Amino acid sequence: MVGFVNKTHKVMRPFQRLSVMLMLGVALPVTALPNMAVAQSFRFTSVEIEGNQRVDASTILTYAGIARGQTVSAAQVNDATQNILNSGLFESVEIAPRGNTLVIKVIEYPTVNRIDFQGNKRIKDEDLNTLVQSRSRRVFTPSLAESDAALITEAYRQQGRLAATVEPKIIRRSDNRVDLVFEITEGRVVEIERLSFIGNSEFNDRRLRRVLETKQAGIFRQVISNDTLVEDRIEFDKQVLRDFYQSRGYVDFQVQAANSELTRTRDGFLVTFNVQEGQQFRFGEVFVSSDLDEIDTAEYENAISGGLFSRGAEGGRVYSPSVVENAIARLERLAIAQGLNFVRVEPRITRNDRDLTLDLELFVTRGDRIFVERIDIEGNSTTLDRVVRRQFKVVEGDPFNAREIRESAERIRALGFFTNADVQAREGSGPDQVIVDVDVEEAPTGSLGFGASFSVDSGIGFNITFSERNFLGRGQSLAFDVNTTDSAQSLGFSFVEPAFLGRDVAFGINTSFRLTESEFTDYDTKRGNFSPFLEFPVSERGRLQARYTLAYDELLNVDTGDDDDATDTGSSFVLREEEGFNWTSGVGYTYEYDSRDVGLNPNAGVLLRFSQDLMGLGGDRRFVRSTLLMAAEAKVLNDEVTLRAELEAGSLNFITGGSTVIDRFNLNGKIRGFESSGVGPRDLNVTNQDALGGENFAVARFEAEFPLGLPEEYGIRGGVFYDVGSVWGLSNTAGGPAGLDLIDDSMRVRSAIGVSIFWTTAIGPLRFNFSEALQKEEYDNEQSFDLTISTRF
Known part of the structure; x- marks a missing residue:
């Protein structure tokens, strides 16, 4: 480390050295010790504090907890010493009585001159600086330095470097200052060599591994980070496995354990999930009931027919919680459309182990009269409040619907604008009022890309793209791209406002220009396009786009061949007649229905x-x-x-x-x-x-x-x-x-x-x-x- 000339000292043990010299029986005159009881205590009339530079003397006395004129025992002096040390401000403390004077000698902890990291390659200095709590120009404390070392070690552990060690050391400087150095030994990455399962019979290991977020080490282990062992990720994978099985009717599925062990060579982990699959269940009888006179159960049953619970050759549809959730949402929307507020749908499931079916009763009842008092949004330093708020179908004063709040939370997360979005409901100013708290953390939404591509048809190509998915925090998307290959060049620009006039209507503009000079044809083309559009939902999974298009196209450089040659060696007369340019203008629409995912x-x-x-x-x-x-x-x-x-x-x-x-x-x-x-x-x-x-x-x-x-x-x-x-x-x-x-x-x-x-x-x-x-x-x-x-x- 350049510029460090003093000897480097380890942090912990030298700073844990305590010099507490209690000279009770030595410093007092013999005449003051007529018996043993007197030898164990004394009284002083003055206090002298030595060695303090930054900490005020009165502050030290406060920590000591000893008052002038108070009779002090040896145990109390020891307690005073510990109290001053526990303040974390001093490297050593020594208390000694001199006649009627109590002398307190302290050595203050030095201040941190600078913080440095040595030996780190995988994690940059600026990233490590955000982890540690120690700061320059603040008092150095060994416990905080050790805590920082543990944080750095954990950061390496998250990258799979379980053998990483971090040792904090100091270098003494003048004026009671030190340089704090974290010496890092990164060690090798300990990867997951094998992910295996015990107890699975319906789905093999290969299929279940595709479900997990954690991956086993492969041929691209140098660039893939998910093949390292992270405890939090293992816990997430347990939930993912449960969701996978339950969505396929295995309602009794359990992850009984997830064990990890090092290989004999200690260079990899073997992770084993011990699972219990259970039996696959299907829907049995499905019906709607209610205790409300205004509910027509036949109408509500009709609302959830049409494929939700259709029966096939093997009986009812395989049970899935998502199907039940979808049915409940449909019934609640129907109730709202009929002007019935505070309606709640309770799923009641009866299990039939004999034929492995689940009877589902959807009970429609009246819920508590609870209203949304307000929606509080925090953490959106870039994104405007209205972008988050429009993901809610409820506003202040509307009836509270817990399902709608959960769906709103999913829509907020689906925006992709936030690394984390937490939506919670709490009691408001009264028992019939609810405050919805939305706590988000902004994520980067813009990107500038430089790319390369290759295809057999187009050859080698290069492109530059710029995109911003949350333009000016308004939720608008903006994109610009330039592409060039051996046979074509193109420019493109697009802009989309997803909530035009505050409604669930997207307004956008697409413009493009493309020039082709393909080696597969004996002509070139130019095309330009300007197309504004509106897009909106027309059903649960259907959307309709209406657009206007103004287009320009030109066919050029058609090979005319030799006009004097009766056999002609050029291109077809069809292409020759089509050479030139055209303007077109018109309207169009696109309907799309998509149930994938x-x-x-x-x-x-x-x-x-x-x-x-x-x-x-x-x-x-x-x-x-x-x-x-x-x-x-x-x-x-x-x-x-x-x-x-x-x-x-x-x-x-x-x-x-x-x-x-x-x-x-x-x-x-x-x-x-x-x-x-x-x-x-x-x-x-x-x-x-x-x-x-x-x-x-x-x-x-x-x-x-x-x-x-x-x-x-x-x-x-x-x-x-x-x-x-x-x-x-x-x-x-x-x-x-x-x-x-x-x-x-x-x-x-x-x-x-x-x-x-x-x-x-x-x-x-x-x-x-x-x-x-x-x-x-x-x-x-x-x-x-x-x-x-x-x-x-």
């Missing part, structure tokens, strides 16, 4: 998206563009295998004008096994047989993802897929140099099969596709391998 079935989800754009409010052409996407995903065989199916289709219908290759559909990214612009109608009578696209397309994709039996820490899974589809239809089929009707734009089906390797890496998920085309045309361009990788740094 939030549906009633934790193992399945569906996505439905339908869009239409009606262009013709000004501009050069009038047409209708329609697209449809339907997707479903389900996990089978105890969640080991994931099945996915997607159907996508689109259609262009022109009223005036004609389509261009920029408008028309292609199957890029929609069907595997073929190159970009590798399928579809094309002019075979010219040299540049570019795919012309089509005004209609339809594609179906099916795939399965499954484990390969490799160690889970490798993060490698396998998959198979089958894609089938077609793109067809042209308004102008006059190709070739003579402009004859020569282009085949009929619906010709293409299909491909393949296998995939999914690899979860530290830089993101990678996917390797190995494809083989089954149905194709001679002029199609196949692609047997595809890899997509994207990394941000």
